Amino acid sequence: MNLNAADIQHLKGGYLLAALSDSEFDEVLAHANARTLAPGEGLFDQGDPATHFFFVLSGIVKLCRMAPSGEEKVMDLVRPGFFFAEAAMFMSGRYPINARGLEATRLVSLDSKHFVGLVRGNGDLCLRLLSKMSQRMHGLINEIDKLTLHSGAERVIGYLLEQLPEGAAPPSVRLLVPKHVIASRLGIQPETLSRVLAKLRAKQLIDVHDDMIVLNDVEALRRLS
Amino acid sequence: MNLNAADIQHLKGGYLLAALSDSEFDEVLAHANARTLAPGEGLFDQGDPATHFFFVLSGIVKLCRMAPSGEEKVMDLVRPGFFFAEAAMFMSGRYPINARGLEATRLVSLDSKHFVGLVRGNGDLCLRLLSKMSQRMHGLINEIDKLTLHSGAERVIGYLLEQLPEGAAPPSVRLLVPKHVIASRLGIQPETLSRVLAKLRAKQLIDVHDDMIVLNDVEALRRLS
């Protein structure tokens, strides 16, 4: 086993496992392994059998799909403290997307089959899972209508506001992934993202210093969302 | 109780309830009511407390969201034999979308709270639910990248192929909802849908007779998907 005490504490705090008793948690741990990803390294591909689900310890995992043209669309960026691929576990057993490390990343790999067995005997955990999944579904529904109902500029502003930490003064966002990745996440081209930011800067609504963006007028931005 | 024997049979065949024992099913039935919707009549609105989930007996239910501008975006069209709003049940307790009858519609309304209580004691049912929800999540993920990666024309073709019944000869699709509703479903304007269909017709790929569309070359269409 290659997880240290801090990792285990981290993992225990994750949404899905918080409902487990100590003995259940230990059992899950017995079927868990730490793993590292190099920048750009693939973890699994769309269509692979969904044998495991994962928890991010450090770094960032990119969940994306490939268009027939070869172009890739980023579906989600998973940060430390979050699970991913836990939904595929109950399905036909295939991952619906690709997962790859965006930078050097450490994660925990958990055995799907074993976990499903555990869930079968634990109603509370089961409900927690159901809630978690429907939460993510609402997120996806939101995503869909943002993509269809809102313009590129509105999506950019929405993303900035989402990323804004609670009481940060001055209100600012640090982009911890390259801009072209954010662009893909928002369904636009890097050039468009660049232009949108330039426009917002021209209107004095934000200041951009490299990957640090200061929101000068959160209220005004929220109105434009 | 205003459900007849055929309705009950229909309901029992629905995905979520097939896993129930007879006594459990009867219990659910005791908390169920039939309901009718007039064309355009609202069932619930985005933000309403999610007290019930539903099963469509006949007609079509439109699940949609309102843009700030007042324009509506159709998220899904629910046909007879399918459940909806079952995901919201486990969540914060608010519906994330509006539901309204697209035409005269009969449906069964089921008590969420009661059903959640039932799930708590039934591991099998729980897993079935989890599977069902992750299935729908995959669908939503697909939807997202169709919207971002594919052009309007491609989405139209994809929709036609989806609607195509299995061994229909000649391969044809009957549009059972108005074209402007389909357009919204696909994230385009009615005019654009009209033009796309006109273009496909010009290329001899389809024939349009009112709401009946004949696919002359399924293979070619699939290549364009």
Add this chain to the structure above:
DNA sequence: GTCGTGCCTTGATTTAGGTCAATCAGAATT
């Protein structure tokens, strides 16, 4: 140093699709 290489920005051009408006057909109402 200088040469790459990757990432971002900026400009010029093109294009898919939205908007506006006119027309038309079918269904419903008088």
Add this chain to the structure above:
DNA sequence: AATTCTGATTGACCTAAATCAAGGCACGAC
């Protein structure tokens, strides 16, 4: 039959964003 209404179609136009292309700037390698 005349009339309004609703939805579909078509055309003319416009706009947001993609695409193509050219630098700029920081970084590491040599």
